[in-house]
Amino acid sequence: MIRLNNDTPTSVLQDVKIGDMVTDTFSKTGLVEEIDIEDDGLSKIYKFTLVTGRNIEIKR
Template identity: 45%
Template sequence: MIRITSETSIEILSEIKPGDFVTDSFSKSGIVESIEKNDLDIYIEFRFTLVTGSIIAVRV
């Protein structure tokens, strides 16, 4: 299980792929269905959509 927080490194976030089991350490845990990565100049936003429909979003 991979913990996704704002302190998770870009390298680890970039290695996450569909099928990996992830958690936000609070209420969302599950298998990654899709990943969206947006480079917004001042930060990079990762949005992990889980098979349950929940979304874990983090900016680094």
């Protein structure tokens, strides 16, 4: 299981694949169904959608 939070290194965030088991260490745990990475010029926003319908967002 991969722990996703603000302390997670960028290299780990980029290696997450669809089907990986992830958690935000609080209430969101599940398999990754979709991954969106947005770059707004200042930072990247990693949005992981889980099969449970919940989202985990990390801003770097």
